Amino acid sequence: MKKYIIALFLGISALVQAQNSLSGKLTDVQNKALPGVSVYMPELHKGTTTDAQGDYSFKNLPNGNFRIAFTYVGYKTINQLVEKLSKNTILNIQMEESILEIDEVIVSTPFNKMQSQNVMKVEHESIKALQQKGTSTLIEGLATIPGVSQISTGTSIGKPVIRGLSGNRVLVYSQGVRLENQQFGEEHGLGLNDAGVESVEVIKGPASLLYGSDAMGGVLYFNPEKFADANTFKANFNQKYFSNTLGSNASVGLKTSTDNWKFLARGSYNTHSDYKMGNGDRVTNTRYNEKDFKTGIGYSNTAFSTVLRYNYNKLDLGIPEEGIAEQTYSKSPEFPRQGVSNHLLSLNNVIYLGNSKLDVDLGYISNNRKEFEESNDPSLDMMLNTLNYNAKYHLPKLGKIETIVGIQGMHQTNKNSGEEYLIPDATTNDFGVFGTANYEWKSNVLQAGLRFDNRNLKSLAHEAEEHEEEEEHEDHDHEHHGGDFEALNRSFNSVNASLGYKTNLLQTLVLRANVASGFRAPNLAELTSNGVHHGTNRYEIGNANLKNEQNLQTDLNLEYKNAHFEFFVNGFYNHINNYIYAAPTDEFVEDNVVFDYVQDNAKLYGGEVGLHIHPHPLDWLHFETSFETVTGKKDNGDYLPLIPANNWNNTLRTEFNIKKWLKEGFASLNVSSTFNQNNVSGFETSSDDYTLVNVGLGGTVDLGKLVFDVNLNANNLFDKQYISHLSRLKTDGISNIGRNIVLGLNFNL
Incomplete structure (x- = not known):
C-alpha cells in the first residue's frame, strides 16, 4: 500500500x-503608489508587504488557481482570484478608499470567500481586538461577540454557548483540526490559550454539512498565528497584568521565513490568584496556572504546501467547593483540583493538480484530565486520544460553479486509570462523506450541499468496587451502584443538507437566507452515566437507548452599509428533534437528586440586531450597539436549561494619533446591560438583571528606538456585585468577578 501512495505522490509532483x-x-x-499594503496567499501561508514604490512579488508558485488578499487600513479589502498562474503573471491592483470595517477572508466555510461574498453570516474577530477589551481569558473575550455566551466556573473555566446551545453541540476547531477534550462536561473548559491565535470565526447554526456530528449548534474556528513574511525575522514579547486576581500572563514568540520554509514558536505562562467579588471577598480555590507552547514549521514549493503545528497546553486549576473561606493571595490550587494536559498535533496539506487541488488535514489530540480530591493520587484519570482526518477535493471550476467533495472522520479511545469513573472505557469511530457546490452570478450566490455520516460507539463494561457498608434510603425505589457500566455497542447514522442564498437587494443592502439540518449523536455521559457528576450535586443515570438529536434551522441576515453607518439584523428558528437533557426525578442517592437523561422535541429562536455609526468625515468616532436574545422551549412549553439572558451592549470608541509618539490610539467606553432571566427550566432559579461599565485606552507608542503597544482597561469599573445566569457558582449565591484593571504591553523585538 505504501508503494502505491509514494508512486501517487511522485506522479502528482511530476505533473x-x-x-x-x-x-x-x-x-x-x-494611480499613486501604496507602500505597506499586506499581500497574503492563505493556501500557501505566504505573505509580503508592498515596498515604497507599491510593488510586491512572489516566486516559486505552483500551477493552479489562488486567492490573494490585499489589505490596507482605510481601503477596501480585495480578495482576488488568480486563475492559471504563468511563469511571469502580472497582477496590478487599484484600491479604493473606504472607512468601513475591513472585509475578512472566511476560512471556516468551504470556498474561502470574503465575508461580503459569503452565503453564511460568519462572525470574524481578531484576537488583538478581543484582547483590547481587557478580558482575562479567551472564552471571556468570545462571550463579547453577539450570539455567544459562556457557562463559567469562576474565571478559570468557561464553556462556549452559541444561541443557547453548548457542550457537545458546539464544535471547536484549532490548527485546522477538530479539538476533542472531554467537552461533554460543563466543568471542562475550552482548553485553548489565546497566545499564538490570529483570529476566531463563529458559525452560529448547524454546520454538520462541513464538520459532522456535534456541529449542530455551531462552530468556533480558531485561525493560528500567521508565519512571518518571506525573508524576514520577527520576535515579540507581551505581558498582561490583572489587578483583581493579581494575575500575570506572559508570552514570547519568534518566527522567520524564507521563500519556501517557514518557522514559528511561542511560549506562554498564565497565573492567577482567587478572584475577588464586588464586596471584596475572594472566592476560595478559583486560582489557576496555565502553561502553553505552540510551534509550527511549513514548507511550500511548486507542487504542494504543508504545515506541521504542535500545541501543548497544561492547566492546573482549583475546583471551588468551599465558597468564601480562607482569604489568600496564593496561586497554588488546593484540593480538590484539576490537572489537564493537552497535546495537539496537526498536519495541513494542499496538493496542487493544475485546475484542481486536494486539501488533506490530519490531527492527533491527546487529552489527559485528572482530578485530585485529597492527595496527589488522582481519583479521576481520563485519557482521551483522538486521530482525525479531513480530505477535500476541489474539482475544476465548471463555468461559474465551484464544487468540493470530501471525506471526514475520526478514531477515538477513552481510557480510565483512576479509582473513579465518570464514563467507561470506550472507542468511537466516525466516518462522513459530503459534497457542496457554489454558484455565483452578478451579486447573487447560491450554495447547496449534502452529507452522510456514521458514528460507531463501543464501550466496555465496568463494575465499581463495592463498599463495606451501603446505606439504605427510603427515598428511592431501587438501588444505584455508582460507577457500574454495562457494555454498549451503538451505531448512529444521519443524512444532512444545507441550502443558502445571498443577494444584494441594493448596492448597500445584502440579504442572506440559509436553511440547514444538523445532528448530534448522544455522548458517552448521556448514554452510560451512573454516579454523581462532579460539580453538579446530582446523581445522573444515562440512557443507552437515546437517539440522534436532529435539527433544522432557518437563518435570515440583512445588512446595510454606507459611508456613515452599518446596520444588521439576524433572525433564526431552530427546531430540534430528540433534544437530550437531564431531568430530575423523585429519587435520592446519598442526598443527591437522581437525574435521568431523557429526550423531547425542542425549539430555539431569537437573533441579534446591531448598529455601527461612524459619521463621515468624523472617521475617528465610532458608536456600536447590539442586542441579542434567545428563547428555548420543549414542545410541552417548558423552558430549556442554560439559556443565556438577553443582553444589550453599547460601545463608544474614538481613534486618534498624538503627534509622532502615539499611533493607532483608541479610547472606549462600554456599557453592557444583561436583563433578568425568568424563563427557566424546572430545576433552575431565575436571575436578576445587571449593568457593567468597562473602559479602555491604548495604542502604539513610538519613542524612536523603543516601539510598543499598550492597552489599559478597567472592566466592571464600578465594582458591581452580580451573578450571571450561566455561572455554575450561582446555586451557592457566589457572585462573578468584581472590578478588574488590566494592563497589557506588547514589544516587537
Whole structure:
C-alpha cells in the first residue's frame, strides 16, 4: 500500500512542477503608489508587504488557481482570484478608499470567500481586538461577540454557548483540526490559550454539512498565528497584568521565513490568584496556572504546501467547593483540583493538480484530565486520544460553479486509570462523506450541499468496587451502584443538507437566507452515566437507548452599509428533534437528586440586531450597539436549561494619533446591560438583571528606538456585585468577578 501512495505522490509532483511567479503594483484611484499594503496567499501561508514604490512579488508558485488578499487600513479589502498562474503573471491592483470595517477572508466555510461574498453570516474577530477589551481569558473575550455566551466556573473555566446551545453541540476547531477534550462536561473548559491565535470565526447554526456530528449548534474556528513574511525575522514579547486576581500572563514568540520554509514558536505562562467579588471577598480555590507552547514549521514549493503545528497546553486549576473561606493571595490550587494536559498535533496539506487541488488535514489530540480530591493520587484519570482526518477535493471550476467533495472522520479511545469513573472505557469511530457546490452570478450566490455520516460507539463494561457498608434510603425505589457500566455497542447514522442564498437587494443592502439540518449523536455521559457528576450535586443515570438529536434551522441576515453607518439584523428558528437533557426525578442517592437523561422535541429562536455609526468625515468616532436574545422551549412549553439572558451592549470608541509618539490610539467606553432571566427550566432559579461599565485606552507608542503597544482597561469599573445566569457558582449565591484593571504591553523585538 505504501508503494502505491509514494508512486501517487511522485506522479502528482511530476505533473505539477512549475516555476511560476506573481508580481504587481498597488495604487490608489489617482494611480499613486501604496507602500505597506499586506499581500497574503492563505493556501500557501505566504505573505509580503508592498515596498515604497507599491510593488510586491512572489516566486516559486505552483500551477493552479489562488486567492490573494490585499489589505490596507482605510481601503477596501480585495480578495482576488488568480486563475492559471504563468511563469511571469502580472497582477496590478487599484484600491479604493473606504472607512468601513475591513472585509475578512472566511476560512471556516468551504470556498474561502470574503465575508461580503459569503452565503453564511460568519462572525470574524481578531484576537488583538478581543484582547483590547481587557478580558482575562479567551472564552471571556468570545462571550463579547453577539450570539455567544459562556457557562463559567469562576474565571478559570468557561464553556462556549452559541444561541443557547453548548457542550457537545458546539464544535471547536484549532490548527485546522477538530479539538476533542472531554467537552461533554460543563466543568471542562475550552482548553485553548489565546497566545499564538490570529483570529476566531463563529458559525452560529448547524454546520454538520462541513464538520459532522456535534456541529449542530455551531462552530468556533480558531485561525493560528500567521508565519512571518518571506525573508524576514520577527520576535515579540507581551505581558498582561490583572489587578483583581493579581494575575500575570506572559508570552514570547519568534518566527522567520524564507521563500519556501517557514518557522514559528511561542511560549506562554498564565497565573492567577482567587478572584475577588464586588464586596471584596475572594472566592476560595478559583486560582489557576496555565502553561502553553505552540510551534509550527511549513514548507511550500511548486507542487504542494504543508504545515506541521504542535500545541501543548497544561492547566492546573482549583475546583471551588468551599465558597468564601480562607482569604489568600496564593496561586497554588488546593484540593480538590484539576490537572489537564493537552497535546495537539496537526498536519495541513494542499496538493496542487493544475485546475484542481486536494486539501488533506490530519490531527492527533491527546487529552489527559485528572482530578485530585485529597492527595496527589488522582481519583479521576481520563485519557482521551483522538486521530482525525479531513480530505477535500476541489474539482475544476465548471463555468461559474465551484464544487468540493470530501471525506471526514475520526478514531477515538477513552481510557480510565483512576479509582473513579465518570464514563467507561470506550472507542468511537466516525466516518462522513459530503459534497457542496457554489454558484455565483452578478451579486447573487447560491450554495447547496449534502452529507452522510456514521458514528460507531463501543464501550466496555465496568463494575465499581463495592463498599463495606451501603446505606439504605427510603427515598428511592431501587438501588444505584455508582460507577457500574454495562457494555454498549451503538451505531448512529444521519443524512444532512444545507441550502443558502445571498443577494444584494441594493448596492448597500445584502440579504442572506440559509436553511440547514444538523445532528448530534448522544455522548458517552448521556448514554452510560451512573454516579454523581462532579460539580453538579446530582446523581445522573444515562440512557443507552437515546437517539440522534436532529435539527433544522432557518437563518435570515440583512445588512446595510454606507459611508456613515452599518446596520444588521439576524433572525433564526431552530427546531430540534430528540433534544437530550437531564431531568430530575423523585429519587435520592446519598442526598443527591437522581437525574435521568431523557429526550423531547425542542425549539430555539431569537437573533441579534446591531448598529455601527461612524459619521463621515468624523472617521475617528465610532458608536456600536447590539442586542441579542434567545428563547428555548420543549414542545410541552417548558423552558430549556442554560439559556443565556438577553443582553444589550453599547460601545463608544474614538481613534486618534498624538503627534509622532502615539499611533493607532483608541479610547472606549462600554456599557453592557444583561436583563433578568425568568424563563427557566424546572430545576433552575431565575436571575436578576445587571449593568457593567468597562473602559479602555491604548495604542502604539513610538519613542524612536523603543516601539510598543499598550492597552489599559478597567472592566466592571464600578465594582458591581452580580451573578450571571450561566455561572455554575450561582446555586451557592457566589457572585462573578468584581472590578478588574488590566494592563497589557506588547514589544516587537
